[in-house]
Amino acid sequence: MSELDSKINRLFPGVVVRKDLVKAVKGNAIVPTYVLEYLLGQYAASDDEATIQAGIHAVRRILADHYVHRSESELVKSTIRERGRHRIIDRVTATLNDRADVYEAEFANLGVRGVLVEPSTIKAHPKLLVGGVWCICDIEYTHTDSARAVPWILGSIKPIQLSSFDFDGYLAARREFTTDEWIDLLVQSVGFDPALFGRRAKLLQLIRLIPFAERNYNLVELGPKGTGKSHIYSEFSPHGMLISGGEVTVPKLFVNNANGRIGLVGYWDVVAFDEFAGKRKRADKALVDIMKNYMANKSFSRGVETLGAEASMVFVGNTSHTVPYMLKHADLFDELPESYHDAAYLDRLHHYIPGWEVDTIRGEMFSSGYGFVVDYIAEVLRSMRPMDFSDRYQPYFSLSPDISTRDRDGVQKTFSGLMKLLHPHGEASPAEIEELLRLAIEGRKRVKDQILRIDATMATVAFGYTDAAGGWRPVTTLEEDEYPEHYHRRSRPPEPRTEPRPRPSGEPALFEGHRDFAENQRGVSFERILLPYLRGATTITVTDPYIRQFHQARNLMELIEVLVRAKDPADEISVKLVTAEHREDEDRLRRQLELLVKVKQGAAAGGVDLDVSFDNGAHDRSIVTDTGWRIVLGRGLDVFQHVSSDAFDLAHRLQEYRPVRAFGVTYVRERR
Known part of the structure; x- marks a missing residue:
């Protein structure tokens, strides 16, 4: 266990779980993450390996004995009949049969409907009426000769969600963490490994949680497919409802004027619209108008009566074009249906998450560390609304x-x-x-x-x-x-910031001074930020104490590639690298030396002589040329975030497509 994981277990005993356990117990059960973590929180919320393994076994047994698979529904029905009573885990939805004046439940996987429900149960759990709730239920079977009688009886029902928690204890424990540690804890709670995310990337993931903690918050996220935009709203909390953008109507979302029943916004903390983008999608104009009013005023009308609600609205969808394409030809809302591509509607949105900055979900991104049991953090966020x-x-x-x-x-x-x-x-x-x-x-x-x-x-x-x-x-x-x-739409595009402006004499005038680059920024490459200052140099000294790991050696090799492409094939360049030895571990030191030898061999083929020297006291990171330039690098050459090793990924092949870490560069002309 990491130091952070130990701290998490010590300060939040019983409400944290190892995040890789969900995959270990899920199997082929099509069940939300918060259901599985609810069970893991009951049986495996520990840092003791024996307790964890026993808990996993218990949860597997519970799922095997009580979770209803659709393919095995008839077998479960038979079990209930033979035993007379049996406990199941299923999604339960209730409706009002106004002809018989009774509430009736439907079990999604069991395939049973018309089960009588006591009014007191509906009063205690009103979400049964809107979208349904995952529950642990006791079902009884009593057959009668009446053809109209339903033999299934709901004995008891317990929604899968936390009943209570100590908010003051939550605040007290929070004070024991630094902000960086707390952010990593929240990222692990979402299910991701924080070591693979930069600071800005972590915060973008956490913005997705704001609708659960903030009343009437309107959020939009548009971006490429596969970035996990809808996962939070379907798996993270029992208080959120994810619906397809084309499957919503005014009665379902707001109010049914025929029977006066309030829709989803009256019962759920968050209503999220999945697959919201799509120019050809049709939208009910009445729905758009009511939504505009609700997003602005937190209210909607039922006939002559005005009703209020506090559900946050989230809109997620996929983009089919790159950001520069959308900016050049349309706008960043271009993918929305025509009815929603309206200034009055868009002005109600509080925040736009740039989904193109979020990495496509890969297997190595998931965390094996400890995070809050989803149901616990969901209740915490709800209490702060x-x-x-x-x-x-x-x-x-x-x-x-x-x-x-x-x-x-x-x-x-x-x-x-x-x-x-x-x-x-x-x-x-x-x-x-x-x-x-x-x-x-x-x-x-x-x-x-x-x-x-x-x-x-x-x-x-x-x-x-x-x-x-x-x-x-x-x-x-x-x-x-x-x-x-x-x-910025202008009559004449502005000059690129890195293009040199000619002096009166005609000589290029390179920028002198400091430049900052923001985390997640793309379009950055060594060719853009370094090559103009390296042209014409025959001796280049690179001081970077951290050329130790594979990606750092790769960065050095890519700098050499830039030099090779820019120089005359008949010319030779000397590159002197000053770095530090990886002394903490002999195996790592040996690996470092192997990497540097490979870089030296590769550079020689292109007419670049790499000379490596070690200075374990070096701290500054810079590039100095024999033409009089000193480039001070805040992070050295290690400016790019982690990218996959997929040879077909442009970010793997071209630096311009990689998001960068936050860093600064200072250009100093030491002699002319």
Whole structure:
């Protein structure tokens, strides 16, 4: 166990579970993650391996004995008949039979319907009426001669969700973690290995949880397929409902005027629309109009009566084009159905998660560490919905006066949700608060900037904030920084930032000074940020203490490839590498030396002589040329995030398609 896992088990005993256990027990049971983790939380919430294995065995036995597979429903029915009473795990939905004036239950996998349900059960568990609930039930069988009588009787029913928890204990334990540790705990609770995610990537994953912690929060995420956009809303919480974008109607979502029954928004904390994108999809205009009003005012009408609800709305869908293509030819909402591609509707959205920044889910991304039992964290988030942290930034920062009330609401609701997730005790440093505020502003800015493309009558907004000293700090979106020529529609595209501007003498004038690159930014390559300063050099000294692992040696080789492609084949270049030995482990040191030998051999084939020297006291990271340039590298050559080894993945082959870590580069002209 890692140090963090030990700390998690010590401070949250009984409510955390090893996240790889779900796969171990699931088998072919088509059951949500929160159901399995509920059972694992009952039997295997421990750090003792013997207890874990015994718990896994118990959960497997419970699933084998009580979970109803559709293919075995007749066998289970026979078991109930022969025994007279049997406990099952199934999804139960209830309806009102208004002719007989009784409530009747339907069991999804068992295939039984018309089972009588006591009104008191419906009153205790109203979600049975809207979408159904996974439950542990005792079913009885009593046959009668009456053809109209249903032989199935519901003996007892227990929804699979936590009955109570200690919120004060949750807050006290949170104080024992650093912010970085807490973020990693939450990422592990979602099911991912935090070691494979950068800081920004982790926060983008956690933004998906805000609708569970924030009332009436409207979130959209559009991006490529396979990034796990809908997983959170179908598997993470018993308080969320995921529906297909084409399967919703006004009565199902809001209210049925015929019988007065309230729809999904009245019973669920989060209503998520899956596969929401698709230009050709048709949408009921009445539904769109009611949705607009609900998203803006938290209310909807039933005849002459106005009703309120607090369900958050989430819209997830796939994009079929790259970001620069959408920015050049349309906008980032281009994939939405025509009825929703409307400025008034889009203006109700509080935040836009850039789904193109989220990696496609791969097997190695899943965590084997400890995280909260899903049902526990779901109840924690639900308990925080009445809280309001939206003003916690105000002692340190103030939003731009240009920001409208609707923009301000979007920023503050996102900020409040992030505070609840990361700092539920309300204690955060100014730097931590600023990080969350910038992320909240960025998401709302992404919405507003695209609306300006759709409706040119809307006024432009200066998105940013001022600090306590009155200094203005603008906020940009990542795609705005990556593709300025497409993001801002102008008569003439701006010049690329890295293109040298000619001096009067005609000599190229390379940029001198410092540049920062944001985490997850793409379009960055050694050819773009380094090659212009290396051209013409015959001796290049690279100082980087961390050329130890495979990906670090690969980065060095890719820098050499850039030099080889740019030089005349008849020329030779000397590259002197100053790095540090991997002294902690002899096997790792041997592997480091093997990697450096391979790089040296590969470089020689292209006319580059690599000379390696070791300086275990070196800390600075820089590149110095014999033409007078010094390039100070904040992270050395290790600027790219982890990418797969798939030879058919462009990110594996081209640096421009890899997301980067946050880093800075300083260009210094030491002599001319």
